[in-house]
Amino acid sequence: xxxxxxxxxxxxxxxxxxxxxxxxxxxxxxxxxxxxxxxxxxxxxxxxxxxxxxxxxxxxxxxxxxxxxxxxxxxxxxxxxxxxxxxxxxxxxxxxxxxxxxxxxxxxxxxxxxxxxxxxxxxxxxxxxxxxxxxxxxxxxxxxxxxxxxxxxxxxxxxxxxxxxxxxxxxxxxxxxxxxxxxxxxxxxxxxxxxxxxxxxxxxxxxxxxxxxxxxxxxxxxxxxxxxxxxxx
Amino acid sequence: xxxxxxxxxxxxxxxxxxxxxxxxxxxxxxxxxxxxxxxxxxxxxxxxxxxxxxxxxxxxxxxxxxxxxxxxxxxxxxxxxxxxxxxxxxxxxxxxxxxxxxxxxxxxxxxxxxxxxxxxxxxxxxxxxxxxxxxxxxxxxxxxxxxxxxxxxxxxxxxxxxxxxxxxxxxxxxxxxxxxxxxxxxxxxxxxxxxxxxxxxxxxxxxxxxxxxxxxx
Numbered sequence: 229x230x231x232x233x234x235x236x237x238x239x240x241x242x243x244x245x246x247x248x249x250x251x252x253x254x255x256x257x258x259x260x261x262x263x264x265x266x267x268x269x270x271x272x273x274x275x276x277x278x279x280x281x282x283x284x285x286x287x288x289x290x291x292x293x294x295x296x297x298x299x300x301x302x303x304x305x306x307x308x309x310x311x312x313x314x315x316x317x318x319x320x321x322x323x324x325x326x327x328x329x330x331x332x333x334x335x336x337x338x339x340x341x342x343x344x345x346x347x348x349x350x351x352x353x354x355x356x357x358x359x360x361x362x363x364x365x366x367x368x369x370x371x372x373x374x375x376x377x378x379x380x381x382x383x384x385x386x387x388x389x390x391x392x393x394x395x396x397x398x399x400x401x402x403x404x405x406x407x408x409x410x411x412x413x414x415x416x417x418x419x420x421x422x423x424x425x426x427x428x429x430x431x432x433x434x435x436x437x438x439x440x441x442x443x444x445x446x447x448x449x450x451x452x453x454x455x456x457x458x459x460x461x
Numbered sequence: 462x463x464x465x466x467x468x469x470x471x472x473x474x475x476x477x478x479x480x481x482x483x484x485x486x487x488x489x490x491x492x493x494x495x496x497x498x499x500x501x502x503x504x505x506x507x508x509x510x511x512x513x514x515x516x517x518x519x520x521x522x523x524x525x526x527x528x529x530x531x532x533x534x535x536x537x538x539x540x541x542x543x544x545x546x547x548x549x550x551x552x553x554x555x556x557x558x559x560x561x562x563x564x565x566x567x568x569x570x571x572x573x574x575x576x577x578x579x580x581x582x583x584x585x586x587x588x589x590x591x592x593x594x595x596x597x598x599x600x601x602x603x604x605x606x607x608x609x610x611x612x613x614x615x616x617x618x619x620x621x622x623x624x625x626x627x628x629x630x631x632x633x634x635x636x637x638x639x640x641x642x643x644x645x646x647x648x649x650x651x652x653x654x655x656x657x658x659x660x661x662x663x664x665x666x667x668x669x670x671x672x673x674x675x676x677x678x
Binding site for chain 1: 518519521522523524525526527528530531534535538539612616617619620622623630633634637641642643644646647648650651654655658659662
């Protein structure tokens with residue numbers, strides 16, 4: 229990516245945030261695209277992960293091998309390279325798609341690999357005796373699934389899953405290199421119009437920080453309200 | 462446009478040395494600063510604690526790419542000439558130090574309180590208590606996540622490509638622009654990262670399993 233930036237040193241620098249703040253509708257739109265990409269990628273990635281977690285724990289051997297290879301491949305290569313692969317390499321074999329779709333696909337594939345391991349750990353965290361205890365208490369099948377498997381499993385994986393979501397949202401800044409209209413892409417466009425790179429990136433960094441802090445506060449609230457048990461003490 | 466040949470492959474493979482070097486700088490520098498962050502975070506001084514917590518939150522709550530841009534575009538504002546090399550090095554050291562600081566904080570706090578008290582009862586001062594009692598034990602706990610984090614550091618260096626530092630990813634982009642064979646080029650680039658990262662992931666998994674077995678005994 230070319231940056232319209234000359235390396236002159238300006239010792240007495242005056243910060244000018246006016247141009248940046250005047251562009252708030254663009255920044256807001258970019259913020260929305262970033263959140264939207266992250267939420268969509270997480271939902272679709274979770275669907276991928278649930279299938280893969282099932283395949284990894286109870287699928288046939290060749291399937292397990294393929295799923296393991298997918299997880300290791302994604303976890304041991306940078307997201308930026310995965311993004312380039314989807315954006316440049318797949319169109320070369322005839323798949324044409326927009327930067328947005330390429331970015332979303334790369335994010336889904338990336339999150340899917342990490343979430344598979346998280347979900348697998350969640351399933352394995354439910355002891356068999358717990359399900360048998362439910363049966364002994366004469367609970368119905370749907371009650372056992374909802375109260376004895378799903379809720380404790382969700383409770384166990386929720387913190388890991390939500391921090392993975394925030395990691396994904398932050399690393400999605402990288403999709404700006406293919407101009408996917410996200411927050412960082414907006415920043416890059418503003419920079420080439422106003423040349424106020426430092427101010428722009430300060431503002432955008434603060435937006436990301438606000439997003440990360442509010443989402444983690446929201447997730448903590450959900451954890452406390454919806455996924456906790458009555459206090460025993 | 463030309464065909465992807467051995468000299469192109471060699472160009473990308475050679476660029477791996479810059480990825481490795483940048484990773485080492487980030488890791489060593491990040492470890493030094495990270496230790497200070499972890500010690501500040503676990504100290505009894507509330508001011509130091511708060512500063513360390515804010516530092517960790519700032520770097521963990523913002524994209525690495527933004528940190529890189531802020532250093533790259535911010536240094537000239539302070540009157541410093543900066544090359545992509547130095548910008549990438551500084552940003553990666555700061556980022557790594559925050560994550561390692563948080564990992565090591567957890568490891569230090571995992572040492573049972575009785576160990577601290579025993580060291581205190583023996584009349585050891587803070588420095589001796591840390592160096593001789595707490596840190597050696599914390600290091601064992603910290604080893605698997607630290608090795609695992611090295612993988613993140615190596616992957617993070619790919620972002621230096623965006624500010625024009627020619628490591629593996631940037632080398633791939635350059636060759637792709639010349640040959641337009643992205644499928645081969647980015648497979649090669651991915652394979653190089655995999656070759657660097659996978660052994661570390663595998664090692665981290667192994668020591669984690671070994672420690673879990675030792676604990677279960």
